[in-house]
Amino acid sequence: MSQPQAKFLKDYQQPKFKISHIDLAFSLAGKETKIIATSQVVRQEQHDEALVLVGDEIELLSVTVDGKAAAFQQKSGELVIDTSLNEFELQITTKLDPEANTSLEGLYMSDGAYCTQCEAEGFRRITYFLDRPDVLAIYSVRIEADKQAFPYLLSNGNLVEAGDTQDGRHFAKWHDPFPKPAYLFALVAGDFDLLEDRFTTCSNRDVKLQVFVDKGNLNKAHHAMASLKKSMAWDETRFNLEYDLDIYMIVAVDFFNMGAMENKGLNVFNTKFVLADKACATDDDYHGIESVVGHEYFHNWTGNRVTCRDWFQLSLKEGLTVFRDQEFSSDLGSRAVNRIHAIKVMKNQQFAEDSGPMAHAIRPESVIEMNNFYTVTVYNKGAEVIRMMHTLLGESAFQRGMALYFERHDGQAVTCDDFVAAMQDASQVDLTQFKRWYSQAGTPQVEVEESYDAVNKSYNLTLSQSTPDTPGQTDKLPLHIPFDVELISVDGESVMSEVLSFTEKQQTFSFTGMPSKPAPSLLQNFSAPVKLAFDYSIEQLVHIMRFATSEVAKWEASVSLFSQSVWQNVERLQSKQAMFIDPRILDAFKGVVLAQELDKALMAEILTLASAGSLIEQKETVDLDNLALAREFVVLQIASDCEDELLAKVRELNSVDDASARALKNICLSLLLKIEQSYGEVAKSQFDLADNMTDSLGALSALNCGTSAIRNDLMGQFELQWIDTPLVMDKWFALHATLNSHDCIEKLTSLFEHAAFSFNNPNRVRSLIGAFAAGNTFEFHRRDGQGYQFLTDAIIKLNKLNPQVAARIITPLIQFKKFDSQRQLLMRNELQRILATEELSKDLYEKVTKALA
Numbered sequence: 054m055s056q057p058q059a060k061f062l063k064d065y066q067q068p069k070f071k072i073s074h075i076d077l078a079f080s081l082a083g084k085e086t087k088i089i090a091t092s093q094v095v096r097q098e099q100h101d102e103a104l105v106l107v108g109d110e111i112e113l114l115s116v117t118v119d120g121k122a123a124a125f126q127q128k129s130g131e132l133v134i135d136t137s138l139n140e141f142e143l144q145i146t147t148k149l150d151p152e153a154n155t156s157l158e159g160l161y162m163s164d165g166a167y168c169t170q171c172e173a174e175g176f177r178r179i180t181y182f183l184d185r186p187d188v189l190a191i192y193s194v195r196i197e198a199d200k201q202a203f204p205y206l207l208s209n210g211n212l213v214e215a216g217d218t219q220d221g222r223h224f225a226k227w228h229d230p231f232p233k234p235a236y237l238f239a240l241v242a243g244d245f246d247l248l249e250d251r252f253t254t255c256s257n258r259d260v261k262l263q264v265f266v267d268k269g270n271l272n273k274a275h276h277a278m279a280s281l282k283k284s285m286a287w288d289e290t291r292f293n294l295e296y297d298l299d300i301y302m303i304v305a306v307d308f309f310n311m312g313a314m315e316n317k318g319l320n321v322f323n324t325k326f327v328l329a330d331k332a333c334a335t336d337d338d339y340h341g342i343e344s345v346v347g348h349e350y351f352h353n354w355t356g357n358r359v360t361c362r363d364w365f366q367l368s369l370k371e372g373l374t375v376f377r378d379q380e381f382s383s384d385l386g387s388r389a390v391n392r393i394h395a396i397k398v399m400k401n402q403q404f405a406e407d408s409g410p411m412a413h414a415i416r417p418e419s420v421i422e423m424n425n426f427y428t429v430t431v432y433n434k435g436a437e438v439i440r441m442m443h444t445l446l447g448e449s450a451f452q453r454g455m456a457l458y459f460e461r462h463d464g465q466a467v468t469c470d471d472f473v474a475a476m477q478d479a480s481q482v483d484l485t486q487f488k489r490w491y492s493q494a495g496t497p498q499v500e501v502e503e504s505y506d507a508v509n510k511s512y513n514l515t516l517s518q519s520t521p522d523t524p525g526q527t528d529k530l531p532l533h534i535p536f537d538v539e540l541i542s543v544d545g546e547s548v549m550s551e552v553l554s555f556t557e558k559q560q561t562f563s564f565t566g567m568p569s570k571p572a573p574s575l576l577q578n579f580s581a582p583v584k585l586a587f588d589y590s591i592e593q594l595v596h597i598m599r600f601a602t603s604e605v606a607k608w609e610a611s612v613s614l615f616s617q618s619v620w621q622n623v624e625r626l627q628s629k630q631a632m633f634i635d636p637r638i639l640d641a642f643k644g645v646v647l648a649q650e651l652d653k654a655l656m657a658e659i660l661t662l663a664s665a666g667s668l669i670e671q672k673e674t675v676d677l678d679n680l681a682l683a684r685e686f687v688v689l690q691i692a693s694d695c696e697d698e699l700l701a702k703v704r705e706l707n708s709v710d711d712a713s714a715r716a717l718k719n720i721c722l723s724l725l726l727k728i729e730q731s732y733g734e735v736a737k738s739q740f741d742l743a744d745n746m747t748d749s750l751g752a753l754s755a756l757n758c759g760t761s762a763i764r765n766d767l768m769g770q771f772e773l774q775w776i777d778t779p780l781v782m783d784k785w786f787a788l789h790a791t792l793n794s795h796d797c798i799e800k801l802t803s804l805f806e807h808a809a810f811s812f813n814n815p816n817r818v819r820s821l822i823g824a825f826a827a828g829n830t831f832e833f834h835r836r837d838g839q840g841y842q843f844l845t846d847a848i849i850k851l852n853k854l855n856p857q858v859a860a861r862i863i864t865p866l867i868q869f870k871k872f873d874s875q876r877q878l879l880m881r882n883e884l885q886r887i888l889a890t891e892e893l894s895k896d897l898y899e900k901v902t903k904a905l906a
């Protein structure tokens with residue numbers, strides 16, 4: 054077989070044909086499922102080339118052009134129709150078996166319901182088509198299926214007709230008036246419980262809202278519905294964007310490759326981001342639902358009304374929509390805590406991607422498998438790039454830019470350049486240099502040097518920037534970096550706060566009128582997605598933690614303080630010295646626990662000491678074994694120093710019904726368990742009395758630092774209680790996956806046989822295998838390579854079943870550059886084993902070959 058080939062952004066060509074309308078007739082009948090696609094095709098400009106359509110894993114039954122049998126050729130996934138007509142009606146009949154489709158792309162079955170996933174290139178698994186985002190057509194869809202088994206027949210747009218046919222079957226016809234690319238097409242047929250509501254838009258239009266869930270789950274759909282209404286209202290007030298159809302549907306399915314999908318008027322969601330009640334969902338789950346419901350809703354304008362010209366422009370819709378959902382969460386909840394969460398994703402995951410073999414710009418230049426590019430870079434760094442524009446322009450100019458973008462491009466498929474042009478034209482801010490953020494991959498490093506002139510009372514900051522080479526990209530140019538700084542005087546006063554415009558390779562910024570040397574809180578609010586290199590002293594960090602105006606800056610300082618101490622102890626271990634923690638660090642953390650004025654959620658963030666994964670991202674190379682020891686030591690010192698205060702907090706917050714209080718209580722509890730197993734009793738009593746999942750899971754997570762009898766007993770109880778609730782069993786699997794014990798892998802292997810586990814369901818795979826590889830750093834990186842083997846076996850198994858999921862969970866295995874040569878060798882060997890797999894998917898091929906290159 055020939056090797057998969059990359060496609061390049063520079064090779065983009067406009068489509069040779071357009072399809073103005075498509076009529077799809079689905080006859081849903083298991084293995085005999087047939088689709089008749091009737092398209093109105095129009096040749097674009099003067100050329101005499103054939104029409105080339107793509108299809109994948111479908112059986113072609115017939116092709117007609119203007120009602121007559123047509124001449125065609127089929128070769129490697131292409132259907133070539135040679136006609137000289139300039140406008141014609143093309144009818145294609147295909148057949149497929151949704152039950153056999155375990156890839157969950159195209160038309161497949163989730164727990165007895167038919168559903169589709171077409172982004173990025175799944176529509177070609179339904180019919181042969183111009184499956185590219187710049188071909189926008191008006192869709193009419195007729196669905197026919199057995200009436201009893203599939204009472205609901207749903208597609209995009211508005212319902213125009215429904216009725217019975219013969220043999221117990223029925224049909225529904227839908228029409229979507231908005232032209233859309235094929236990736237936004239959706240169909241669902243099944244039996245559900247339905248929650249209905251209404252929303253009146255700002256121009257007084259009445260919209261019907263529907264949330265479809267598996268039978269018996271209606272009471273778990275209310276939070277999703279409430280989130281949808283909040284999203285609709287927020288988009289009107291903050292972005293002046295109104296919903297455009299008469300109906301908005303959300304369907305929750307258990308078999309889903311990612312979080313959710315923004316199909317026009319018919320979102321399909323992973324149940325994880327819909328179903329919630331107090332007993333089964335944590336506060337984080339509630340927050341996740343609100344943010345994903347918002348995200349998919351916001352796509353209606355940023356993604357659907359204005360879409361991407363080609364898939365290289367994915368960040369046009371994803372970066373912007375993540376920015377919008379982050380703003381939504383921040384306007385509704387705590388801005389600081391939301392920002393901290395976003396920063397963590399950047400520093401822990403995106404920086405790791407940037408320093409690994411899959412590093413790419415937010416607008417990648419070449420792609421083998423598009424599904425591999427739904428990444429933290431395209432999404433989250435993409436959102437940071439939008440955020441920087443927002444910082445440079447300010448809210449009102451940014452909103453003028455958004456308005457101009459829609460004025461110019463509503464109904465079009467456009468590029469990231471078009472977006473930046475609208476921002477620039479509306480604001481008159483020159484974004485020429487700024488645009489390099491779209492094309493340069495890798496995390497820029499900003500080195501900062503300070504100097505103070507006591508005579509002139511001036512303080513200088515000299516900033517230097519550089520971006521490391523990444524695969525296929527060298528010699529990077531300076532970027533336009535908004536660099537937010539606050540200077541804090543010795544008495545804790547804020548003496549200067551400003552966003553510096555840093556554009557040169559090196560630049561010095563002077564601040565006069567400083568009676569004494571201030572402490573600099575640098576890169577506040579993570580004002581640019583860069584690595585900061587500044588040699589903070591302990592005093593400076595402690596000072597910032599106490600006095601910074603920004604809560605995010607306080608948290609950042611606490612992370613630096615903790616990290617510094619861990620790395621110092623790694624060095625001590627390497628030079629055979631005893632470990633040690635500076636008492637000023639202990640005081641700073643105790644000060645946090647004792648602080649009366651500090652927000653509880655922020656306190657919880659500060660006490661959630663940096664994970665091993667995030668520490669690894671701070672260094673070029675890592676001594677993992679000593680890191681494990683050093684981190685454990687520093688955590689233990691901090692916890693022991695605050696033991697009484699932590700216990701007092703747990704007691705004080707014991708029955709406070711508030712998410713921030715629960716977060717703080719649970720982190721305190723987990724620190725207590727680090728000190729002494731006997732606190733297991735406190736955890737047990739919390740578990741026994743809990744009336745909500747946050748507290749049950751908080752107790753179990755705290756106990757999950759070892760295999761105590763209490764822990765094992767409660768895990769057993771939890772399993773019995775939740776065996777029939779798949780989303781809760783995912784939490785139970787993930788607890789097993791993140792247990793820090795050498796028995797972990799053996800246990801996980803035995804769980805493959807558990808009645809609630811299935812390799813066919815992505816949520817189960819992610820909770821058991823994905824959580825282990827990504828979240829159990831030290832067991833995954835065991836010296837004997839068993840962690841790597843465990844992951845590799847699972848990946849090979851998933852290669853055929855579900856290539857997308859396989860390629861997603863491989864991430865920790867391809868990021869091996871930082872580790873010792875022995876581990877690197879073990880990891881590479883496993884990657885070779887994957888490469889040798891028969892019929893290796895494009896998804897895995899791309900990642901593995903890049904890693905081994």
Ligand code: B3K
Pocket residue numbers: 172173311313314315348349352371424427
């Ligand atoms: N646009 C979808 C993601 C599709 C992923 C395809 N592999 C969900 C979202 O970002 O809203």
Ligand code: ZN
Pocket residue numbers: 348352370371374
């Ligand atoms: Zn999205």
